[in-house]
Amino acid sequence: MFPDANKGYTYDDCKATADWLLAQTDVRPTVGIVCGSGLGGLADMLKDQVIFNYKDIPNFPQSTVHGHAGRLVFGTLKGRPCVCMQGRFHLYEGYLIQKIALPMRIFKLLGVETVLLTNAAGGLNQDFKVGDVMIIKDHLNMPGFAGNNPLAGPNDERFGVRFPCMSDAYDRELQQMAMDIGQELGYGDFLKEGVYCLLGGPSFETVAESRMLHKLGVDAVGMSTVYEVIVARHCGMRVFALSLITNQVVMDYDSGEKANHEEVLHTAKLRAEQLERLVSTMVTRIEDNKNN
Numbered sequence: 001m002f003p004d005a006n007k008g009y010t011y012d013d014c015k016a017t018a019d020w021l022l023a024q025t026d027v028r029p030t031v032g033i034v035c036g037s038g039l040g041g042l043a044d045m046l047k048d049q050v051i052f053n054y055k056d057i058p059n060f061p062q063s064t065v066h067g068h069a070g071r072l073v074f075g076t077l078k079g080r081p082c083v084c085m086q087g088r089f090h091l092y093e094g095y096l097i098q099k100i101a102l103p104m105r106i107f108k109l110l111g112v113e114t115v116l117l118t119n120a121a122g123g124l125n126q127d128f129k130v131g132d133v134m135i136i137k138d139h140l141n142m143p144g145f146a147g148n149n150p151l152a153g154p155n156d157e158r159f160g161v162r163f164p165c166m167s168d169a170y171d172r173e174l175q176q177m178a179m180d181i182g183q184e185l186g187y188g189d190f191l192k193e194g195v196y197c198l199l200g201g202p203s204f205e206t207v208a209e210s211r212m213l214h215k216l217g218v219d220a221v222g223m224s225t226v227y228e229v230i231v232a233r234h235c236g237m238r239v240f241a242l243s244l245i246t247n248q249v250v251m252d253y254d255s256g257e258k259a260n261h262e263e264v265l266h267t268a269k270l271r272a273e274q275l276e277r278l279v280s281t282m283v284t285r286i287e288d289n290k291n292n
């Protein structure tokens with residue numbers, strides 16, 4: 001049923017990739033960051049960078065989407081060791097679902113304890129505006145209802161249990177921390193919270209699909225993050241995720257609006273600096289809290 005489930009994704013394969021990376025950098029990251037569409041500037045904030053192109057990393061997939069540079073950047077954020085994915089992988093790129101989330105297992109084997117994920121998403125919540133930042137409190141794995149789960153296939157207990165709990169997927173303390181930091185930075189007006197829904201893409205939603213998701217209580221819809229969260233939680237890392245609302249989802253047949261990737265990248269550019277400040281402050285606080 002899962003013909004390729006083991007190919008290239010065994011514990012030993014992940015370990016070989018992690019060891020290959022660790023042999024080439026002195027950075028021992030405890031925080032891992034994933035940059036969403038157009039949000040790769042986060043990685044540029046790291047000091048003393050050691051950069052690996054995805055194409056040079058054994059077992060790593062390649063980025064094929066505009067706005068995803070395809071580099072793994074090690075370095076320090078205000079002195080704290082981090083690793084940052086400047087570009088992620090999506091179902092619509094044609095990757096096997098296990099491969100999309102493979103970097104989370106490599107993060108774990110690098111020593112990462114906390115993962116901070118960002119994405120670009122369309123706003124369904126009618127109170128959201130373009131440019132709002134939604135702290136994700138829960139998700140809907142829409143492809144998951146049809147059996148598309150990155151943990152499908154043989155389970156290796158060295159990563160985690162066969163049936164992991166997901167009701168606590170998004171760390172409450174980190175959500176509160178982001179809210180607090182957002183208030184301190186004066187971002188209160190555009191900081192929201194809500195439920196993210198994964199769709200496979202790459203086509204954007206029809207009006208009927210958008211209306212259905214809205215009725216289901218979805219606040220923002222996108223094409224990533226959920227598989228990474230499931231795999232990160234499976235192997236015991238703490239998870240925080242946020243969506244930048246890059247566009248308002250079209251819910252009206254008379255609307256002249258049309259979702260497009262250029263608008264997504266444009267909005268990301270406008271909010272990038274504030275997002276970088278929010279995430280970098282979180283990194284320092286996570287590390288400081290650990291030492292106190």
Ligand SMILES: O=P(O)(O)O[C@@H]1C[C@H](O)[C@@H](CO)O1
Pocket residue numbers: 035036037038065088090118119120121201222223224225260261264
């Ligand atoms: O990687 P993310 O989820 O930020 O990318 C979003 C979803 C699609 O890949 C793309 C659509 O514009 O942006």
Ligand code: HPA
Pocket residue numbers: 120121122123204205221222223246247248249259264
């Ligand atoms: O409207 C959207 N739908 C799905 N994915 C997205 N990523 C950015 N915007 C969107």
